[in-house]
Amino acid sequence: MTTEMTQAALAAVAEETAKSSVKRSLTIAMMGHATAIAGIAAGLPAADATEAIGQVIDMLTEARDAIGDMK
Numbered sequence: 424m425t426t427e428m429t430q431a432a433l434a435a436v437a438e439e440t441a442k443s444s445v446k447r448s449l450t451i452a453m454m455g456h457a458t459a460i461a462g463i464a465a466g467l468p469a470a471d472a473t474e475a476i477g478q479v480i481d482m483l484t485e486a487r488d489a490i491g492d493m494k
Contacts, residue, residue: 464472
């Protein structure tokens with residue numbers, strides 16, 4: 424391999440690693456927020472917690488569908 428080929432290969436690996444790291448960080452942030460929501464809901468009476476979680480699920484479903492429509 425030439426120096427240019429090696430540099431191009433290393434740049435491609437670095438770019439994929441950065442993309443993967445960002446994706447992993449965003450996923451972890453989303454899961455942390457979901458855990459916080461569940462913890463907050465645990466402090467509510469059962470009926471209120473169920474309603475609140477249902478509203479969150481509805482919001483997330485709408486967001487997922489909107490993101491799917493954008494792509």
